[in-house]
Amino acid sequence: MSKKDEFFAHIEKGYTTKGDYVSMGAAMLEGETITNALVKIPLKTLNRHGLIAGATGTGKTKTLQVLAENLSDKGIPVMLMDLKGDLSGLAKPSPGHPKIDERHEKIGFPFTAKEFPVEILSLSEQEGVKLRATVSEFGPVLLSRILDLSVTQEGIVAVIFKYCDDHKLPLLDLKDFKKVLQYSTGEGKKEFEDNYGRIATSSTGAILRKIIELEQQGADLFFGEKSFDVSDLTRIDENGRGIISILRLTDIQDRPKLFSTFMLSLLAEVYATFPEQGDSDRPELILFIDEAHLIFKEASKALLDQIESIVKLIRSKGIGLYFVTQNPTDVPDAVLSQLGLKVQHALRAFTAKDRKAIKLTAENYPISEYYDTKEVLTSLGIGEALISALDEKGRPTPLAATLLRAPMSRMDILTQKELKEVIDNSRLVQKYNETIDRESAYEILNEKIEKAEEKAKEEESRSSEKSRTTSSRRRSTRQNPVVKVLTSATFIRGVLGILRKAMK
Template sequence: MTATKFSESIRTGYDCKGEHIILGGALLNGEAVPDTLIKIPLKTINRHGLIAGATGTGKTKTIQVLSEQLSQNGIPVVMMDIKGDFSGIAMPGEVKPFITERHEKMGIPYETKAFPVELLTLSKQDGVRLRATVSEFGPVLFSRILDLNDTQSGVVSVIFKYCDDHQIPLLDLKDFKKLLQYATEEGKAEFEKEYGRISTASTGSILRKIIELEQQGADIFFGELSFDINDLMRIDSNGNGYINIIRLTDIQDKPKLFSTFMLCLLAEIYSQMPEQGDSGRPELVIFIDEAHLIFDQASKALLDQIETIVKLIRSKGIGIYFITQNPTDVPNGVLAQLGLKIQHALRAFTANDRKAIKMTAENYPLSEFYKTDEVITQLGIGEALVTALNEKGIPTPLAACMMRAPMSRMDILTQSEIDTINNNSKLVKKYQETIDRESAYEILNKKIETAQEAAAQEQQRKTEAKETQRSAPQKSSAMNPIVKVLTSATFIRGAFGILSKILNK
């Protein structure tokens, strides 16, 4: 009776009349229950999600399954791959007995398939180079990334305004550093006249924050050619959405760069994508692996910015999925926005682990079929607790799910396979060249040089004038003795005395 009631509950809760993807089949008491498929409507994919679980429990394969089915439905994917174990999606998988047996239990046919892939990079790794200019961030976002106070943020706004007013391109970090220097040195009078005094203490603090960002490799990221987000929306000739894998294996210890890029990407997508409301399918789905790297060291201002973007971007048809070990890694304000939750196993080795599991269980709907906190520790590899939103936006019943196997390779690409993908990529050719056109750094240097040359010429003119004056014949300043006598007071008084006597006669 319980099994029948369970089957009916799952079939009703996960019934889909429109387009959907299939995650796998429901489990009860650790056994697959026939004809209880876990279906996720495409129209709710842009309501965001969470994929959590301990290391080695199958999170990456779950992302692979989701990405494959989204791609099959013509929906492009962006995957931020920090561990480097996702690239095998570009090659077909292998038919193996344990996989076919697993699928038979769920009643899902198994096939192998490769998917269209672009390999992107923030660093000097091979692949499509991702860049953005400083001006594209804008003063508010740039200040939040640097974690500046109100006074320092005001200085950043003034510098952006100066560049706008004088049509000076602000492209990379050396441009911004040059402007900081110019505002308090050679251009101090100009800035004070137009915008008021800028404190050297503020510019010094901002400069130190920029140097910290540079040390994490941001100097490579800022610049041209800026990445066009439309290149993430591509569909191949077979109607499959491209899976854009951003290879981040070399920036695991650079959370500042990671969060900088992620915020820039989300902000650009949000600003450029048209408003869609509740459309029938998403335009793009973004998976952010090791999401705790964003939140661990983020300031409150940065967290507020992330939360705001997550709230608003779904109306643009964009779904964001955070992948981490424990849901508690994600702030409550963000967690509350996530419609799909896939929870793989957690391990209770310590008292703190047990507390975390209890807190995690409270994030899921109550179920008469499961004791959630117990099931979380008993799930096997490739199994997960799932709750989603149905086509009406109502939360589905909690279900333990046997996840279907990926159709693509469950392993990484070889170097030769990576080379083949990059050699055939149109985007690699488009973005491989670094452009360093004339911008603030060069313009201000020329301005300073011109001012110095003018000052030097003026100084030279004054020096030459003094030398000319010294070398000219000098008129004697000594007065002629006769003139001196004739103009003396004694002579004049005497002359007036003689004249007076003559007149009196």
């Protein structure tokens, strides 16, 4: 048996699956594509999370697109974080190209052009379905993690939430939270001290500054009503295909705090609301986080711990998380260790630091008798990648340098007219795009303070009136100065008369 035949048998055995799967492409050996040596990822292992990594321009976004398309075709909903703005083309079919046909001929199956059901979401003022969450839903622990607060400050946040619960004050947006925070050391200082203990103004001031920092990154647009229901991410269209929800983030690339705030909120909400699935045959929802380094780069240790915990636990809910970034070292080791699928595009070795990173990356992949992993990592072409996955029994599959299939949808963005058409046809726009500002903690406390001020003015007015009345009475009992002089003179005369009589 030739080396090529041995390799074909090696791949075929390692990627055999009895259940449904996603085909990524065909394996390569020594730069040659082995037709029909298909690299298949079982659907039941896709909730084990994954990584798509590689240098700029090597095809990461197209790999993400291929996975999203195939999952949608299998009836699995997908959510994509689109920071570069180049994923909207999923809504239109590929125009095709002779090079795409040539690629698929090498892989071993024909190319089909398709469009996919797409929902455009937005965190900011960009067009799309608005994603929001209330401060109450966020909760004291998550809010404290995002703000990177000290233990003392976390305690104050917990007290603020407790006070609002006790007094039925809805915490909907950040102005509600700021109002209660200011009230705790201002007009309501005595009320708080009597019921919850003393709160230092220095601590509330520090918390307030961090909230303002969050607001400056656009969080005031995120916190509020109407809250987004995460079950709307799991919709299926009339043809049985999973809806692909694309969150446009092109205008918040320089606001990582807002991005990580949203991501943590979303993951926490999904984990809290989705039922346990265990090891099911297919995932419930797959989330792709593009430019994942933005989450981890600016995250505090507390926030990283929170993300790591959710990544470990959310798999049992049937949720798969896929991180897309340039280098695997952008993702913390504790998260990398939880990943089942790794798609590694080419890395470039321009510096000593790059070479060190390539060496570390190569060590994260299974040893293969067919590849020098370090060498392959620097020689992969565009649309080629090293793949390591899990088989149906959770065992690592053979390492495969893979010629990846082409996306079935357009590999370009939608025009403004096409984008508007997609948004106008959305069923969720009317549900979520109305801005609601109902009575909440801000308005209720303002009203309470106004009433207290009016009462204080009335009491002050009554006190002043009483003071004037008392003063008037005092003046009426005083002697007239003339009478006072005459009385004094009469008294003196009387005394002198008595003394004279005594002397006689």
